[in-house]
Amino acid sequence: MKMTKAIQKIMIIGAGQMGSGIAQTLAQNDLSVTLYDLGQDVLDRGQAAIAAGLNRLVIKGNLNVQERDLILANLTTSLNLEDAKDVDLVIEAAPEQMEIKKALFARLDLICKPNTLFASNTSSLSITDMATATKRPQLVIGMHFMNPVPIMPLVEIIRGLATSEEAFEHINRLALAIGKTPVEVKDFPGFISNRLLMPMINEAIFTVYEGVAEPESVDQIMRLGMKYPMGPLELADFIGLDTCLAIMETLQQGFGDSKYRPCPLLRKYVQAGWLGRKAGRGFFLYNGQQG
Template identity: 65%
Template sequence: MSIQKFMVIGAGQMGSGIAQVAAQAGLQVILNDIKPEFVEKGLAGIKKNLARDVEKGRKTQEEADGILSRLTASTDVTDAKDVDFVVEAIIEHMAIKTELFKKLDDICPAHTILASNTSSLPITEIAAVTKRPEKVIGMHFMNPVPVMKLIEVIRGLATSDDTYSAVEDLSKKMGKVPVEVNDFPGFVSNRILLPMINEAIYCVYEGVATPEAVDEVMKLGMNHPMGPLTLADFIGLDTCLYIMEVLHEGLGDSKYRPCPLLRKYVKAGWLGKKSGRGFYVYE
């Protein structure tokens, strides 16, 4: 299958990053969100990334201009009516995602593949609301998208081999390394990462050590580039809590129980870097 026209729904950090790598791969890209200011902010982020690449000699000005020329702004989901591929990067909420997939199923041509950038929700359940479950797949990009090589490619129960092959080829065209993963809560990345972060939070909660000490141990002792609590602040503590709840509910094991301190911080509005305060304070 030839994928030429690509649409990203959700122009936040993940969505704009996906749009950038798709445009870099030579695809015509529509970047969509519900408000014009969201799309403008996403495009401004892409322009900033490309300007930095030009400044550092990683791209020429002509290459950067070419990438930008392949990007189109959109606030109307019916712009998906003639695309070959859609990937959504919206809020991690099953009801909102399934509502979008129902709409896309009605709008898109029969050949269009529908992908979700979900980090933890079941692809099989998302696919079940469409009349094309064989063309629904998970593409979990890593943040920041232009830099990180991995894409977890998640097959739903009904995902066809043709759909998987098309996504594998597309991932490579975007300069990424696709890794096939089965449809389980949290997939591989978050099933391993989030319990580690949760355990780090328990260390603070139980008074084992300060956040600074926990992060220092993992950086210097385990050679992690960033401590788990700093990483949690960057991910967003609300997102961390949500993924732990998906793991706890989906796998039914008490080892995935979210730490009470994580719940307390989220209730306090201490969500990490984006709110100015999490385990650390940000200016």
């Protein structure tokens, strides 16, 4: 399963916010990208988000129209997973559920070339566990991008127990080639970014739950006192409260430590469908919604 050439053809699984952002970033760096999802409506929204992002760069003078069109020409969409048969790398940005990711990798294992790399954009789940769904665990790796992908420089690269040095080097070189800063992390729940970030967000939610302060005050303290560009509750709304809850549950289950217990208020908001920006309300109101 020797990988002899640079990664050129990539399929992104999932055309949501993260998947479309990853696709845009790769296409901007002259890579051939296929964006896959289950529904045409999701693909259309993903394509529209990419076009809007590139148009903003044109307006700012960072791209000209010809460069934008060349980038868009690097991108195709697909409703057929079989289109992964010739790619060098698959990056999955599917929902943060292990069963979904393992089922995808199991199907792709039968479709893809023997030397195709499988990367997961998971923010907290075990790469080692994911790799067991395939007959190529040495080629499975974590590639955790930050949101918004075209802007944020970090990529956490997570080695599973079986991940080969060659696979790691290919992904590390790819991250550098697309202008990102790769940071190597071992395969533990939440890796580094969310092991540190999510308990802080969870504790901010506890301060609201316990009546210590209103959400606006919590965020103001962190912005003005700690120089955070975005308060923890605004950030939680941006990430999605359902995603925050899922990561806290992964941390609690993975470490078995009560310090990772999700705040009951976080769980209640998710049950109510108050998931943050994407739902129009979370700890704050969006899209003109009324309280």
